[in-house]
Each structure stands twice: as C-alpha cells, then as structure tokens.
Amino acid sequence: MNFCQACAVRNRAICADLDDTEIGLLNSIGRRRRIDAGEQLLWEGDDAVLVANVIEGVLKLSSETAAGKEQILGLAYPSDFLGRPFGETNSYGVEALVPTEICVFYRADFDRFAREHPKLEHRLLERTLSELDRTRRWMLLLGRMNAEQKLASFLLETAERLAPASCGFVPGGAPRRIELPLSRQQIADVLGLTIETVSRQFTRMKKDGLIGISGRRDITILDWQALADRAE
Amino acid sequence: MNFCQACAVRNRAICADLDDTEIGLLNSIGRRRRIDAGEQLLWEGDDAVLVANVIEGVLKLSSETAAGKEQILGLAYPSDFLGRPFGETNSYGVEALVPTEICVFYRADFDRFAREHPKLEHRLLERTLSELDRTRRWMLLLGRMNAEQKLASFLLETAERLAPASCGFVPGGAPRRIELPLSRQQIADVLGLTIETVSRQFTRMKKDGLIGISGRRDITILDWQALADRAE
DNA sequence: CGAATTATTGACGTTGTTCAATGGATGTGG
DNA sequence: CCACATCCATTGAACAACGTCAATAATTCG
Numbered sequence: 001m002n003f004c005q006a007c008a009v010r011n012r013a014i015c016a017d018l019d020d021t022e023i024g025l026l027n028s029i030g031r032r033r034r035i036d037a038g039e040q041l042l043w044e045g046d047d048a049v050l051v052a053n054v055i056e057g058v059l060k061l062s063s064e065t066a067a068g069k070e071q072i073l074g075l076a077y078p079s080d081f082l083g084r085p086f087g088e089t090n091s092y093g094v095e096a097l098v099p100t101e102i103c104v105f106y107r108a109d110f111d112r113f114a115r116e117h118p119k120l121e122h123r124l125l126e127r128t129l130s131e132l133d134r135t136r137r138w139m140l141l142l143g144r145m146n147a148e149q150k151l152a153s154f155l156l157e158t159a160e161r162l163a164p165a166s167c168g169f170v171p172g173g174a175p176r177r178i179e180l181p182l183s184r185q186q187i188a189d190v191l192g193l194t195i196e197t198v199s200r201q202f203t204r205m206k207k208d209g210l211i212g213i214s215g216r217r218d219i220t221i222l223d224w225q226a227l228a229d230r231a232e
Numbered sequence: 233m234n235f236c237q238a239c240a241v242r243n244r245a246i247c248a249d250l251d252d253t254e255i256g257l258l259n260s261i262g263r264r265r266r267i268d269a270g271e272q273l274l275w276e277g278d279d280a281v282l283v284a285n286v287i288e289g290v291l292k293l294s295s296e297t298a299a300g301k302e303q304i305l306g307l308a309y310p311s312d313f314l315g316r317p318f319g320e321t322n323s324y325g326v327e328a329l330v331p332t333e334i335c336v337f338y339r340a341d342f343d344r345f346a347r348e349h350p351k352l353e354h355r356l357l358e359r360t361l362s363e364l365d366r367t368r369r370w371m372l373l374l375g376r377m378n379a380e381q382k383l384a385s386f387l388l389e390t391a392e393r394l395a396p397a398s399c400g401f402v403p404g405g406a407p408r409r410i411e412l413p414l415s416r417q418q419i420a421d422v423l424g425l426t427i428e429t430v431s432r433q434f435t436r437m438k439k440d441g442l443i444g445i446s447g448r449r450d451i452t453i454l455d456w457q458a459l460a461d462r463a464e
Numbered sequence: 465c466g467a468a469t470t471a472t473t474g475a476c477g478t479t480g481t482t483c484a485a486t487g488g489a490t491g492t493g494g
Numbered sequence: 495c496c497a498c499a500t501c502c503a504t505t506g507a508a509c510a511a512c513g514t515c516a517a518t519a520a521t522t523c524g
Contacts, residue, residue, distance in 0.1 A: 138371065
C-alpha cells in the first residue's frame with residue numbers, strides 16, 4: 001500500500017511535485033515511523049544513515065559544547081526535512097519533543113532517488129535555502145538580542161509555526177493560546193540563556209499583561225503588538 | 233570570450249560539473265565584476281535581483297537589529313555562492329571586505345538556467361547544505377561560548393579558510409601568519425561581542441604567548457594546541 | 465606632517481549566570 | 495484517594511562577564 005496518497009504533508013513536503021509513478025517509487029524506499037517524545041532519532045557525530053520528512057509533531061536539532069552546554073540549532077515541524085543528504089556525518093542530534101510521526105529513508109536510497117529526480121532535488125534545494133535564511137535570522141537573535149527580545153521573538157515565531165498553514169492565521173489580533181512544545185530548559189537551550197533567566201522573563205511578561213500562563217506549557221498571547229515591540 | 237575557462241575557481245564552484253557547452257551558455261548570462269573593499273553588493277531587504285560566485289576576495293553577509301546593532305551572519309570566500317536563488321528578497325546585506333572579484337548573474341537568468349541544468353542545481357544543493365551545517369556550528373558559538381572561546385574559534389576557522397585548498401594545509405604544527413580580512417569591529421560583529429571585548433581578548437592571548445600581533449590585521453598563530461584548548 | 469580613523473586601555477555599570485532554597489505539578493504505590 | 499517522591503519551575507542573593515563610556519595610543523592616509 002502507498003502511504004503517500006493519504007499523507008498529511010503531501011502538498012507541502014519536498015515530495016509535493018512528484019507524479020503518481022514517482023511517488024510510488026519513493027514510497028517503496030521509505031517507511032512510516034512513530035517516535036515518542038524524548039526519543040532520539042539521530043545522534044551528533046554519527047554516520048549519516050537516515051533522512052526523513054516530518055509528518056506530525058515537533059523535533060529539536062541540537063549540538064553541545066565540549067563543556068556539555070546544549071544549544072538547540074533549530075526546530076523541525078510538519079513538512080520539514082531532517083538529516084544530511086549527500087553527507088558523511090550528522091553534525092547535530094535530532095530528538096522528538098512531542099509524539100511525532102515521520103517518514104524515514106536510508107540516506108543511500110534517498111540520495112540515489114534524489115539524483116535521479118531533479119524535481120525532488122529542486123524542492124529540497126528551495127527548502128534548504130529557506131532553512132538557511134531562517135537559521136541566519138536566528139543568529140541575529142543569538143548574537144545581538146537581550147533576554148527579553150529573545151523570548152518575545154521566540155513566542156512570536158512559535159505561535160506562527162504552530163498555526164496550521166491551512167487556517168490562514170496571521171499574527172496579531174485576538175489573544176491566542178499556544179501549547180509550547182518545549183520545556184523551560186529547552187527554551188533556554190534555543191535562546192542561548194539559562195532556565196532561570198527564561199523563567200524570570202516569563203514572569204515579567206505575565207506581570208506586564210503581555211501573556212497569560214495557564215500551565216507550564218500553556219501560554220496565551222494577550223498583546224501581540226507589545227510582544228512585537230519587545231522583540232526588537 | 234569565455235572567462236570561465238581561465239576561472240580560478242573553475243573546479244570548486246557550483247559550475248564545476250558543467251561541460252563545455254553548458255559552461256559556454258552560463259558564461260553568456262554572467263559577467264565578471266570587481267568590487268572594492270567596503271563596497272556593498274546586496275542590501276538587506278532589497279529585491280533579490282543578483283546572485284554571484286566569489287572568485288577572489290572575502291565578503292561579509294550581515295544583518296542588523298532594529299536598534300542598529302550589526303551581526304555578521306557569515307563570510308564568503310572564493311568558490312562560495314552569494315545571493316538567494318528562487319527567492320523574493322535578500323534577507324541580509326553583502327559587502328566586500330577586501331578587493332574582490334565575482335561572477336554575477338541576474339537572478340532570473342540564473343534561476344532559469346539552474347532549473348534546466350540539474351547538475352548545477354545539485355552542486356548548489358550540496359553547497360547550501362554545507363553552508364547550513366557551518367551556520368549551525370556558528371550558532372553554537374554565538375549561543376553558548378564565552379568571549380575567549382569565540383575568539384579562539386574564530387582565529388582557527390579563519391586560518392583554515394584562508395589557506396588555499398590546494399596547499400594541503402592542516403591546522404597545527406608550525407606557527408602560521410595570517411592576514412585578517414576583518415577589522416576589530418567586524419570581528420566583534422561576527423562573534424556577537426563589542427570591539428572592546430575583542431581587543432582585550434587579543435591582548436590577553438598575545439600576553440599568554442598564543443598569538444603574535446604584528447600589525448592590526450597581521451596575526452601569527454604561535455600555539456595551535458593552546459588555541460584549540462581555549463576554543464572549547 | 466597632521467588629521468582622521470581604528471585600536472587599546474581603564475573605570476564603572478548592567479545583565480545574565482551561578483548557587484541555593486522554595487514552590488508547584490505530576491505520577492505511583494499503598 | 496491520599497501520601498510521598500520526583501521532576502520541573504520559580505524566586506532570591508551574590509557574583510562574574512561583558513558592555514558602556516571616556517580617555518589615550520597607534521596606524522593609516524592625504
């Protein structure tokens with residue numbers, strides 16, 4: 001059977017441009033896999049054996065310093081691509097943050113398929129270019145923003161990426177409740193801060209009426225404009 | 233006439249896999265251009281009109297916060313690719329740091345050519361994937377390293393990238409003199425620090441015998457191992 | 465040679481980290 | 495269903511690293 005036809009990210013993932021025959025071929029070399037929250041998919045420094053598409057869930061890409069301090073390098077959401085095609089080793093680890101569903105390939109199979117299907121390579125190129133842009137924007141945050149700006153930026157971006165693309169959501173307007181896919185420690189690891197600093201910033205934003213905090217991971221954005229102002 | 237045949241980066245740039253006919257075609261849509269040190273090639277936020285290959289020299293990619301603080305997002309050396317194919321706008325500015333020679337294309341022409349030549353797209357994909365890896369490694373530096381580690385890492389990477397690929401240079405061993413392509417301020421902008429902090433770190437490394445400083449931009453790495461130790 | 469630019473150095477302030485204690489939530493076994 | 499253990503988050507106080515401001519020194523360039 002062919003999973004792809006019913007795939008939730010069929011029109012957004014890198015396979016979107018393939019026709020039925022090609023999809024069938026790709027389907028035959030990939031397989032679905034569920035990953036529990038906290039389960040690791042790829043390890044930093046390992047041989048690059050697998051690549052994957054994210055179908056449902058959220059994963060973190062991360063690396064650590066010799067001293068053991070972690071830095072989260074990026075988050076992967078549905079339709080994002082994971083792993084290092086045409087590469088030797090994984091330069092970062094990948095771990096699911098919530099229960100996640102992916103579509104995995106052996107890198108060797110994927111590489112071969114990709115080289116034979118320029119349409120797929122083109123989509124992958126576009127996606128990689130976008131990811132590079134996003135990553136560079138994140139560098140500005142890490143290098144030049146203070147704790148308040150970092151957290152405000154993080155909340156805005158998370159709200160945006162969590163909104164299903166289909167629902168035509170635009171930031172701003174009404175209060176919006178979001179369920180954070182990350183713990184406080186992980187947020188700290190994304191922003192290059194400590195957990196204490198993150199916690200203090202949350203408390204302050206709540207006190208100032210920018211956000212509401214209902215549960216550890218349950219945040220409501222009350223004042224978009226004020227949040228955006230603090231992000232710059 | 234066809235510049236490509238005599239091009240210094242003919243075997244390393246994204247055009248390396250093209251045959252003579254294809255190179256001829258590519259040559260006809262591109263042109264050589266010299267850029268002075270300090271001259272800007274692309275502006276952050278502008279429409280993405282141009283893309284280019286670096287032939288000789290060094291350029292910086294940079295972005296700034298609303299408050300006007302600059303962050304250098306990356307450096308481009310010979311054979312690197314510049315600009316945003318298949319994109320709308322430049323998400324960062326590009327400026328030459330030293331007298332530089334590039335091979336420019338109108339993005340529209342380049343995009344069309346690329347879509348018709350999967351070999352070129354493949355090279356561009358490999359390069360973009362490598363650049364993404366490099367950029368993510370830099371995020372670890374920005375987010376989790378202190379000033380000393382940042383500067384040590386910067387010096388090591390600069391020494392490596394400045395060494396002509398041909399000469400089989402490996403870090404370590406004998407003292408090595410390098411001419412920094414960046415001012416102190418620019419180094420600060422790469423590392424997410426201030427010029428004063430960079431200056432103090434330089435002074436300290438010199439005092440500790442790790443490096444020699446002959447002129448503002450003229451550094452000799454005296455003790456590779458000690459420098460590598462401080463980088464982690 | 466002198467002006468302008470860039471870098472260094474010092475004194476001081478601020479932000480975020482570190483260390484330590486407390487608080488709140490979640491889950492398990494009795 | 496409660497008691498307890500565990501985990502995660504919050505809060506406070508002291509400290510260190512880096513930033514800021516200001517003065518001086520060294521280069522570069524006309």
